[in-house]
Structures are given as C-alpha cells and as structure tokens.
Amino acid sequence: MNTSTTTAPPAQHPRIPTRSVSGQRARRDGRLRLAAGSALWLSLLLVTYWWVADGGIQDLGGWESGLTSLGRLLGLVASDLLLVQVLLMARLPFLERPFGQDRLARQHRIVGFTSFDLMVAHIVLITWGYAAGQITQFPATIWSLTTDYPGMLLAAAGTVCLVMVVVSSIKTARRRVRYESWHLIHLYAYLGVGLALPHQLWSGQEFMSSTGATIFWWSAWAATAVAVIVWRVAVPLWRSARHGLRVSAVVAEAPGVTSVHLEGRHLDRLRVEAGQFFSWRFLDREGWTRAHPYSLSAAPDGSSLRVTIKALGDDSDRMPALAVGTRVMVEGPYGRLAPRARSRAKVALIGAGVGVTPLRALADGLDYAPGDAVMLQRYTEHPLFVRELQALTERRGLQLLWLPGRRRSPDSWLGQGVGSASDVDALKFWIPDLADRDVYVCGPAVWAESVRRTALAAGLPPEQFHLEIFQW
Numbered sequence: 001m002n003t004s005t006t007t008a009p010p011a012q013h014p015r016i017p018t019r020s021v022s023g024q025r026a027r028r029d030g031r032l033r034l035a036a037g038s039a040l041w042l043s044l045l046l047v048t049y050w051w052v053a054d055g056g057i058q059d060l061g062g063w064e065s066g067l068t069s070l071g072r073l074l075g076l077v078a079s080d081l082l083l084v085q086v087l088l089m090a091r092l093p094f095l096e097r098p099f100g101q102d103r104l105a106r107q108h109r110i111v112g113f114t115s116f117d118l119m120v121a122h123i124v125l126i127t128w129g130y131a132a133g134q135i136t137q138f139p140a141t142i143w144s145l146t147t148d149y150p151g152m153l154l155a156a157a158g159t160v161c162l163v164m165v166v167v168s169s170i171k172t173a174r175r176r177v178r179y180e181s182w183h184l185i186h187l188y189a190y191l192g193v194g195l196a197l198p199h200q201l202w203s204g205q206e207f208m209s210s211t212g213a214t215i216f217w218w219s220a221w222a223a224t225a226v227a228v229i230v231w232r233v234a235v236p237l238w239r240s241a242r243h244g245l246r247v248s249a250v251v252a253e254a255p256g257v258t259s260v261h262l263e264g265r266h267l268d269r270l271r272v273e274a275g276q277f278f279s280w281r282f283l284d285r286e287g288w289t290r291a292h293p294y295s296l297s298a299a300p301d302g303s304s305l306r307v308t309i310k311a312l313g314d315d316s317d318r319m320p321a322l323a324v325g326t327r328v329m330v331e332g333p334y335g336r337l338a339p340r341a342r343s344r345a346k347v348a349l350i351g352a353g354v355g356v357t358p359l360r361a362l363a364d365g366l367d368y369a370p371g372d373a374v375m376l377q378r379y380t381e382h383p384l385f386v387r388e389l390q391a392l393t394e395r396r397g398l399q400l401l402w403l404p405g406r407r408r409s410p411d412s413w414l415g416q417g418v419g420s421a422s423d424v425d426a427l428k429f430w431i432p433d434l435a436d437r438d439v440y441v442c443g444p445a446v447w448a449e450s451v452r453r454t455a456l457a458a459g460l461p462p463e464q465f466h467l468e469i470f471q472w
C-alpha cells in the first residue's frame with residue numbers, strides 16, 4: 001500500500017491521563033431513544049383506544065358509518081403524527097441529543113409524509129361516508145362539508161398549505177428549488193397545522209369524547225406550540241444576544257475553503273462539544289435571511305469558535321469577503337458526532353473533503369492516550385489542517401493517514417494509489433483493532449455509505465459507527 005502516512009506517535013511523549021470512557025452517555029441516549037419511540041406508540045394506542053371506546057369498531061358494521069368511522073380513526077392518527085413531525089423539528093434538547101438532527105430530519109420526513117397520506121385518506125373517507133357511500137355525491141358533499149361545518153374552511157386552507165409543503169419536499173422538486181425558497185415554503189407547515197386545529201375542536205367527535213381525550217389533545221397541541229416558540233425562536237434569540245458573537249478573523253485554508261473565527265461573551269458557558277454544528281446567520285446586508293449549518297472546525301476553548309467553509313453556493317461563496325466585526329446569530333449547538341456518542345477508549349476519525357472539519361475539532365476535543373486516535377483524511381488535491389494535525393501528532397500522539405487522489409472507483413471510498421487491496425483489507429491493515437474503536441465519519445453521503453459498509457464488513461459493531469453528512 002502506497003499511501004502517505006504518519007503512524008506511531010513519538011515514543012518519548014508522556015502518556016496523557018485519559019478520563020475513562022464509560023459509554024454512560026451513549027447508554028443514556030439509547031434509553032432516551034427507546035422512551036421517545038415508546039411515547040410515540042403509546043400516543044397512537046391512546047387515540048385508537050378512544051376511537052374504540054367511542055364505538056368506532058361497531059360503526060364499521062355498516063357501509064356508510066364504516067367509511068366515516070375509518071375516516072375518523074385515520075384523522076386522529078394523522079393529527080397525532082402531524083404534531084409529532086413538528087416536535088421532531090422543534091430542536092428539543094431531549095430529542096436532539098440522543099437522536100442527532102440528521103436522524104430527526106429523516107424521521108420527520110417519514111412521519112410527515114405518512115401523516116399527509118393519512119390526512120388525505122381521512123378527507124376522502126369522511127366525505128364518502130357523508131355522501132352516503134355514493135361516489136357521485138362526493139363533490140357536492142365535500143363542498144357542503146367545507147362550507148357548512150365549523151372550522152372546515154380553515155381546515156381546507158390548512159390542507160392547501162400542507163399540500164404546498166409536501167409537493168415542494170418531494171425529492172425531484174426539492175432539488176430544483178433553492179434551499180432558502182424551499183425553507184420559506186416549509187414554514188407554511190406551521191400555518192397548515194394551526195389551521196387544522198379549529199375543525200378538530202369544533203367538529204371532532206373523539207376530541208371531546210372523554211375528559212382524558214380532551215386533556216390529551218389540548219396538552220399535545222399546547223406543548224407543541226410552546227416547544228416551537230421556546231426552542232426554535234426564544235432560545236436562539238436569547239443565546240445569540242447573550243454571547244454577542246462577532247467575526248474576529250477570516251483566513252484562507254485552501255483553494256475555495258475559508259475559516260471564519262468568532263469571538264463573543266461567556267463562551268465558556270456555551271454548552272457545545274467538539275464535532276457539533278450550529279446554524280449560522282452572518283448578519284451583514286445579505287445574511288439576515290440565510291441560516292446555514294456549519295460544524296465547528298476547532299474544539300471550543302471557552303473564548304473563541306471557528307468554522308471552516310467550502311464555497312459551494314451563494315452564501316458559502318461570500319465567506320472570504322466577510323468583514324471582521326460582522327455580528328452573527330446562531331441556532332444550536334446540534335449534532336451527535338461528538339464525545340457524547342463515544343463508548344470506547346480508542347477512536348478512528350475518517351473524513352473526506354470539507355467533511356474533515358468536525359473531525360479536526362474532535363481530534364483535539366476528545367480524550368485519548370497517544371496512539372489511541374487515528375485520523376484518515378481523504379482528499380483529491382488539497383488536504384486540510386495539515387500543520388494543525390501534525391501539531392496534534394506531536395502534542396497528543398494522534399496518528400495520521402493521508403489518502404490522496406481521485407476515487408479509484410465509484411464503489412470505493414479510497415483514492416487511487418492505494419494499490420489493489422480491497423477496501424475492507426485496506427481498512428483492516430491500517431486499523432487492525434477497528435472493532436474496538438468508535439468510528440466517527442464525515443463526508444459526502446455516497447462516500448460515507450461506502451465507508452460504513454466497509455467498516456461493518458471489517459467487524460465494526462454498528463452502534464460504534466457515528467456519522468454526520470453535510471446534507472439532509
């Protein structure tokens with residue numbers, strides 16, 4: 001194998017005392033994930049129970065009453081999931097920490113589409129039932145339901161908002177729309193959800209069927225509204241005002257890659273870990289409306305922060321011209337590519353391109369003894385943070401492995417010049433004790449998937465693989 005490497009740490013370095021890695025936080029996160037999943041299923045069971053208690057099953061006996069009854073059940077499940085998908089994106093710390101935002105975003109997408117499909121089925125079945133089971137009466141019935149029943153006009157407007165959001169989120173449409181435009185349309189989802197509430201209150205049989213049901217629904221709606229206001233609006237505003245972040249320096253790292261250094265007040269009280277990311281708004285003339293996620297590229301030291309940004313579009317392109325002193329708003333910190341996911345004393349950090357940024361922060365922010373951390377950096381032409389990483393080798397015994405060149409094949413995550421060994425053999429050769437490490441990976445989605453497959457094939461237990469990709 002013909003890859004440039006720096007391996008064993010210099011023997012004369014004193015052993016750095018490491019805190020024992022108990023994996024306690026990783027286990028607690030596992031329990032929190034289980035609790036969150038159970039709460040979701042419990043809420044679905046509860047709303048189904050109230051439907052049964054209200055005669056939902058008996059109503060299935062007749063054709064028309066059966067259609068309406070099934071429509072009611074689907075409406076209840078759709079409402080429950082509608083609130084769940086809002087909560088998944090409400091940046092609740094007790095969901096963010098155990099799941100991580102990328103996983104929450106994927107689940108939000110699945111729950112959101114499911115809830116929308118059920119809502120459409122609810123509308124069709126209820127209308128069909130009210131049309132006495134005759135499909136020809138469907139248009140007249142949907143018109144009279146919308147205009148005659150309390151809250152239904154608002155619900156119709158809410159449905160239009162949700163249709164807009166869902167259509168713009170279908171993958172082919174999503175790719176054609178600018179991120180900012182898609183995000184703006186997505187905010188209509190809150191309006192859609194809000195407008196659906198009155199019809200449930202005024203026309204929804206199960207909403208009022210028992211005191212328990214009424215308390216459940218009111219609490220669920222109120223908790224969701226409070227969660228969004230607190231965690232999506234108030235906390236980011238408060239945190240940004242408290243820390244008063246400003247750009248303190250802008251430094252070119254490599255062609256098209258710029259580091260932005262930031263300073264602020266009380267940064268020692270900002271509960272952020274190496275490897276995490278914030279959503280950043282650089283408040284110059286254009287930046288107010290643009291929030292973009294960037295990972296910290298240096299371990300937080302209590303007095304400054306740093307992000308390293310590759311120019312890929314209209315916002316990242318303007319980073320080199322950012323003025324020192326520009327004020328900055330942040331949402332976060334988020335992400336699980338951090339010490340909290342750790343369960344082993346040894347780690348491997350594997351990154352490609354600008355994906356190496358959070359790993360650079362972890363290489364400094366994680367506790368490890370000399371030789372217990374290895375970093376593999378894949379790059380085509382320009383590696384990042386060479387001097388800083390070499391300094392970490394000197395100071396902390398970080399092992400470095402450089403993997404240059406174009407990808408040797410679309411299936412391989414390795415560069416040309418590695419030789420003919422398979423990806424799995426190469427990984428086992430470089431990191432023989434892989435199964436005894438936590439593996440932190442960051443890079444493009446397809447590349448990262450290839451690393452995951454290789455690592456699992458080389459014997460890594462899946463729960464020791466920790467991933468961040470720079471796209472949702």
Ligand SMILES: Cc1cc2nc3c(=O)[nH]c(=O)nc-3n(C[C@H](O)[C@H](O)[C@H](O)COP(=O)(O)OP(=O)(O)OC[C@H]3O[C@@H](n4cnc5c(N)ncnc54)[C@H](O)[C@@H]3O)c2cc1C
Pocket residue numbers: 178179180277291292293294295296307308309310311312313314315316317354357358468469470471472
């Ligand atoms: C968790 C996370 C951490 C990231 N960390 C870094 C980093 O440390 N360094 C770095 O160079 N890049 C990072 N990125 C990628 C970076 O956010 C995008 O390159 C940047 O937002 C592009 O914005 P743009 O306006 O320049 O380009 P655009 O042309 O607007 O977008 C280019 C691509 O970025 C996506 N994107 C744009 N805005 C957002 C957003 N607000 N949220 C999610 N995706 C968006 C778009 O969908 C598109 O695929 C990270 C992304 C994520 C999701």
